[in-house]
Amino acid sequence: MMGALPAEYTTPQPGHLLGLYVIMRAFSNGCAAMTGVEAVADGTSAFKPPESKNAAKTLVILIATLAFLFLGVGFATHIYHPKPSEVETIISQLARANFGQGILFYLINFATLAVLMVAANTAYAGFPRLAAIVAKDGYMPKSFTRLGDRLVYTSGILTLTIIAVLLIVMFEANVTRLIGLYAVGVFLTFTLAQLGVVNRVRRLKEKGWVQAMIMSGTGALVTGIVTIVIAISKFTQGAAVVVVLIPIIVLVSYWIKRHYEWFDETMTLHPYDFNPLSEPAEPLTVLVLVSSDVHRGILEGLEAGRAIAEGRPDSILRAVHIEMDPEKTPRLKEKWVQFVEPYLGEKIKLDIVPSPYRWLVEPVMDYLDWADMERSGDRVIIVLPEFETGSWITQFLHNFTARRLRSALLNRPHVTVVSSRYFMKPMAWRLGRGGLVY
Amino acid sequence: MMGALPAEYTTPQPGHLLGLYVIMRAFSNGCAAMTGVEAVADGTSAFKPPESKNAAKTLVILIATLAFLFLGVGFATHIYHPKPSEVETIISQLARANFGQGILFYLINFATLAVLMVAANTAYAGFPRLAAIVAKDGYMPKSFTRLGDRLVYTSGILTLTIIAVLLIVMFEANVTRLIGLYAVGVFLTFTLAQLGVVNRVRRLKEKGWVQAMIMSGTGALVTGIVTIVIAISKFTQGAAVVVVLIPIIVLVSYWIKRHYEWFDETMTLHPYDFNPLSEPAEPLTVLVLVSSDVHRGILEGLEAGRAIAEGRPDSILRAVHIEMDPEKTPRLKEKWVQFVEPYLGEKIKLDIVPSPYRWLVEPVMDYLDWADMERSGDRVIIVLPEFETGSWITQFLHNFTARRLRSALLNRPHVTVVSSRYFMKPMAWRLGRGGLVY
Numbered sequence: 041m042m043g044a045l046p047a048e049y050t051t052p053q054p055g056h057l058l059g060l061y062v063i064m065r066a067f068s069n070g071c072a073a074m075t076g077v078e079a080v081a082d083g084t085s086a087f088k089p090p091e092s093k094n095a096a097k098t099l100v101i102l103i104a105t106l107a108f109l110f111l112g113v114g115f116a117t118h119i120y121h122p123k124p125s126e127v128e129t130i131i132s133q134l135a136r137a138n139f140g141q142g143i144l145f146y147l148i149n150f151a152t153l154a155v156l157m158v159a160a161n162t163a164y165a166g167f168p169r170l171a172a173i174v175a176k177d178g179y180m181p182k183s184f185t186r187l188g189d190r191l192v193y194t195s196g197i198l199t200l201t202i203i204a205v206l207l208i209v210m211f212e213a214n215v216t217r218l219i220g221l222y223a224v225g226v227f228l229t230f231t232l233a234q235l236g237v238v239n240r241v242r243r244l245k246e247k248g249w250v251q252a253m254i255m256s257g258t259g260a261l262v263t264g265i266v267t268i269v270i271a272i273s274k275f276t277q278g279a280a281v282v283v284v285l286i287p288i289i290v291l292v293s294y295w296i297k298r299h300y301e302w303f304d305e306t307m308t309l310h311p312y313d314f315n316p317l318s319e320p321a322e323p324l325t326v327l328v329l330v331s332s333d334v335h336r337g338i339l340e341g342l343e344a345g346r347a348i349a350e351g352r353p354d355s356i357l358r359a360v361h362i363e364m365d366p367e368k369t370p371r372l373k374e375k376w377v378q379f380v381e382p383y384l385g386e387k388i389k390l391d392i393v394p395s396p397y398r399w400l401v402e403p404v405m406d407y408l409d410w411a412d413m414e415r416s417g418d419r420v421i422i423v424l425p426e427f428e429t430g431s432w433i434t435q436f437l438h439n440f441t442a443r444r445l446r447s448a449l450l451n452r453p454h455v456t457v458v459s460s461r462y463f464m465k466p467m468a469w470r471l472g473r474g475g476l477v478y
Numbered sequence: 479m480m481g482a483l484p485a486e487y488t489t490p491q492p493g494h495l496l497g498l499y500v501i502m503r504a505f506s507n508g509c510a511a512m513t514g515v516e517a518v519a520d521g522t523s524a525f526k527p528p529e530s531k532n533a534a535k536t537l538v539i540l541i542a543t544l545a546f547l548f549l550g551v552g553f554a555t556h557i558y559h560p561k562p563s564e565v566e567t568i569i570s571q572l573a574r575a576n577f578g579q580g581i582l583f584y585l586i587n588f589a590t591l592a593v594l595m596v597a598a599n600t601a602y603a604g605f606p607r608l609a610a611i612v613a614k615d616g617y618m619p620k621s622f623t624r625l626g627d628r629l630v631y632t633s634g635i636l637t638l639t640i641i642a643v644l645l646i647v648m649f650e651a652n653v654t655r656l657i658g659l660y661a662v663g664v665f666l667t668f669t670l671a672q673l674g675v676v677n678r679v680r681r682l683k684e685k686g687w688v689q690a691m692i693m694s695g696t697g698a699l700v701t702g703i704v705t706i707v708i709a710i711s712k713f714t715q716g717a718a719v720v721v722v723l724i725p726i727i728v729l730v731s732y733w734i735k736r737h738y739e740w741f742d743e744t745m746t747l748h749p750y751d752f753n754p755l756s757e758p759a760e761p762l763t764v765l766v767l768v769s770s771d772v773h774r775g776i777l778e779g780l781e782a783g784r785a786i787a788e789g790r791p792d793s794i795l796r797a798v799h800i801e802m803d804p805e806k807t808p809r810l811k812e813k814w815v816q817f818v819e820p821y822l823g824e825k826i827k828l829d830i831v832p833s834p835y836r837w838l839v840e841p842v843m844d845y846l847d848w849a850d851m852e853r854s855g856d857r858v859i860i861v862l863p864e865f866e867t868g869s870w871i872t873q874f875l876h877n878f879t880a881r882r883l884r885s886a887l888l889n890r891p892h893v894t895v896v897s898s899r900y901f902m903k904p905m906a907w908r909l910g911r912g913g914l915v916y
Binding site for chain 2: 182186187188189299303306307308309311315316317318321322324333334335336337339340342343344346347348350351352353375378379380382383384397398399419421426427428429434438446450451453455456457458459460461462463464
C-alpha cells in the first residue's frame with residue numbers, strides 16, 4: 041500500500057529516515073514562502089536615520105503582517121480545502137470561496153498582480169548594480185560597469201531580460217518548476233551571506249561578537265540544511281539547473297578575471313619598454329585593391345592611397361587586381377591607361393594577380409606574403425575601396441567579400457586596413473533619408 | 479442532399495457549370511501527374527547527335543512507359559480500391575495488396591525512393607544555372623553569376639536549399655499541399671514557354687511555321703486553362719502562395735535591374751568627367767582615437783597615424799580622447815607626457831572632448847564637424863586602434879563600440895577609416911592555433 045502512494049502524501053514518522061525527509065521538505069517549502077523578508081536587511085542603508093532602528097521596526101511590522109497572512113491563509117485553506125492548480129492560485133480560490141466572484145474577488149487578484157509586478161522589479165533594481173560591482177573587480181565582462189546615457193547599467197538590464205525570457209520559455213512559464221530553481225539560489229545566497237557575517241565578526245571581535253557569531257552561525261546552519269534539502273528534493277524540478285550552473289559560473293568568472301589580468305600585463309607600457317615612436321616613421325607600402333572596372337569608387341580608393349603615400353620618397357604605391365575573369369582584363373588595362381596613367385603614371389604600378397579558382401582572399405594573402413618578402417620592415421597599408429549606395433537594401437545587391445577580406449587582412453601583423461568610401465548619393469539626399477535638415 | 483457532399487465527390491454533369499469545373503479539375507490533376515516529361519524537350523541539346531531524332535525516340539519510349547504505368551496503376555486501383563492516405567502511398571498499398579509484404583513490396587518502395595531522389599536533384603541541376611543566366615542580365619543579384627572554386631554556382635545552390643527547407647517547414651512536409659504550389663508554377667511555365675515558341679515561329683516564318691504555331695498555340699491554350707483551373711481549385715492548398723509570390727518576384731526583378739542600371743550610370747567614368755587624380759593630393763587631417771589609458775594598442779595607432787601624416791608639411795596629426803570618466807584624465811595626461819610627448823611632442827596635439835553622457839559616437843561626430851569647419855577640403859583620416867587578443871572568445875570581453883563607431887564614420891564623406899591592430903599574442907602562436915606550420 042505504502043509504495044503506491046506518492047512520497048509527498050506519506051504520514052511523517054519522526055525518527056524514521058523518510059519521515060525526517062518529509063519534515064525537512066515541508067520546512068524548506070515554508071522557508072521558500074518566507075523569502076523576500078531579507079530585503080529589509082539588504083536595504084538598511086536606504087532607511088531614514090537612525091537606519092538600523094527604523095529597519096528593525098519595519099522588519100517587525102513586516103514579519104507580523106507576514107505571520108498574520110500566513111496563518112490566515114492556512115486557516116482559510118483548512119475551511120475551504122482549495123486544490124493546487126496550474127490555472128488558478130490558492131489565494132484566488134480562497135477569495136472566490138469566501139467572497140464569491142464579486143468586486144472583492146477581483147480586488148484581491150489585481151492587488152496580488154500589482155504586488156508581484158513590484159516584486160519582479162527588485163531583480164532589475166539589484167542585478168545590474170551587483171553585476172557592475174563584480175565587473176569592476178574583473179570577474180564579469182567590463183561592459184557591465186558602463187553606465188548608459190540614462191544613468192543605468194544597460195548591459196546588466198539587457199542580460200537580465202534575456203535570461204528571464206529564456207527561463208520562462210525553457211520552463212514553459214511553469215511556476216512549480218521555476219520555484220525549485222529560485223529556492224536553491226536564494227538559500228545558497230542566505231547561507232553564504234551568513235557565513236560571511238560569522239567570518240567578519242570573528243575577525244573584528246567587536247563587543248558582543250560571540251552572540252552575533254552564534255546567531256549568524258545558527259542561521260547559516262539552518263539555511264545550509266534547507267539548501268541541501270531543496271537541492272535534493274527538487275533536483276528534477278529545476279534545482280538541477282542551479283546545481284550545475286553555479287560551479288560553471290564560478291569557473292567562468294575566474295577565467296574572465298585571469299583574462300583581464302593577462303590583458304593588463306600585456307598591454308601596459310613600462311618606461312623601459314621598446315617604444316615604436318622613438319624610431320623614425322616606417323616606410324609605407326600602400327596597396328590599393330582594384331576591381332575589374334575602373335569606376336568612381338576605385339578612383340576614390342586610388343586618391344586615398346595616393347594621399348597616404350604622398351610626400352614619402354621611401355614609400356611604394358601599388359594597385360592590385362585579383363583576376364578572376366581574364367576576359368575582363370583588357371578592358372581594365374584600357375581604362376587604367378585612360379583614367380589613371382595620365383596622372384599617377386610613374387607613381388603607381390598595377391599588379392595583376394591571376395586567380396584561376398576565382399578566390400579573392402587567398403590570392404591577396406599570397407601577394408602580401410610576396411610583398412612582405414620583398415621589402416621587410418615596411419608598414420603595409422591596404423586600401424579597400426567601398427561604395428555607399430545610399431540605402432542598406434541596395435547595399436545587399438553588391439558583394440560581401442569585402443567584409444571577409446577585411447577580417448582576413450586584420451589578422452596579419454604589419455597590415456593596416458584603410459576603408460575608403462565613394463558616396464553614390466549626394467549628402468543632402470542621404471541626410472533627408474535620415475530626417476535631418478541642415 | 480447535394481450541398482452536404484464535398485464538391486469532389488459530386489457526379490460530373492456535362493454542360494452544368496459545376497460539372498465542367500469537376501472535369502477541368504480532374505484534367506488538371508492528370509496533367510500534374512504527367513509533369514516531368516518535358517525534361518526531354520528541355521535537355522535536347524544534351525543528347526548524342528542527331529539530337530532531335532534521339533530526343534524524339536526517347537520521348538516516345540518515355541511516353542509509352544508512362545502510359546503503361548498510368549494505365550496499370552489505374553487498373554490495379556480499380557481492383558484493390560486503395561484509400562488516399564498521408565502515411566502510405568497508393569503505389570505502396572497496391573504493391574502490398576498484390577505481392578504481400580515480401581521482397582517485391584520492399585523492392586518497389588525502395589525503387590520509388592531512388593527515383594524520387596534523382597528527381598529531387600533536377601532542381602539543383604537547373605535552378606543555379608537559370609539563376610546565373612537571369613543574374614547576368616541584371617534581374618537577380620550579381621552574386622548568382624559567381625562560380626565557386628568547385629565550379630558550381632554556390633549562391634544558387636544555397637538559395638535553393640534555404641527555400642526548400644522553408645517550404646518543407648511551412649507546409650509541414652504535407653505532399654498534398656505542396657502539390658498545389660508545384661502545379662501552378664509548372665503549368666504557368668509551360669504556358670509561357672509555348673507562347674514563346676508561338677512568338678518565335680511567327681517572327682521567323684520558317685518552313686512549316688503555321689503548323690508549329692497551331693501546335694504550340696493549342697498547347698499554350700490547354701496548359702493556360704490548366705494553370706487557371708489549378709490556381710482556383712487549389713487556391714487554399716498552396717496555389718495562393720504562388721499566385722501572390724510570382725508578381726512580387728517579377729516586381730523585385732525589375733527593381734534589381736533598375737538598381738544595377740543606376741549603379742552603372744553613377745559609377746562609370748567618362749572621359750569628360752572630373753578626375754580627382756588630376757588635382758594635387760589633398761592635405762590630410764589624421765586623427766587617432768585614444769582611450770583613457772595609453773597602452774600598446776594606442777601606441778600602435780599613433781605609430782600608424784604618424785606614418786600616414788609623415789612627409790606632408792600641409793597635414794595635421796591629432797589625437798582625440800572622448801572623456802567619459804574625468805577621473806581617469808590625469809592618468810592619461812601623465813602617460814601622454816611620459817610615452818608620447820618625448821617623441822612626437824610638437825607633431826601631435828591631444829584634444830580631450832568631454833562626454834558627460836558617456837556617449838562615444840556622437841562626440842566624435844561633433845568633433846569632426848568642428849574639425850571640418852576649421853579646414854575644409856582636407857581628407858580626414860581617422861585611425862581606430864584595435865587589438866587582437868588572439869582568440870575570438872576573449873575578444874568578446876572587450877567592447878564592441880568600435881564597430882558601431884566605424885560604421886557611423888563610414889557614413890561621412892571625406893572621412894577615411896584606418897583600422898590599426900596590435901597583436902597581443904606572437905604570430906607563431908596564432909598560426910599554431912590555426913594549424914599552419916611555417
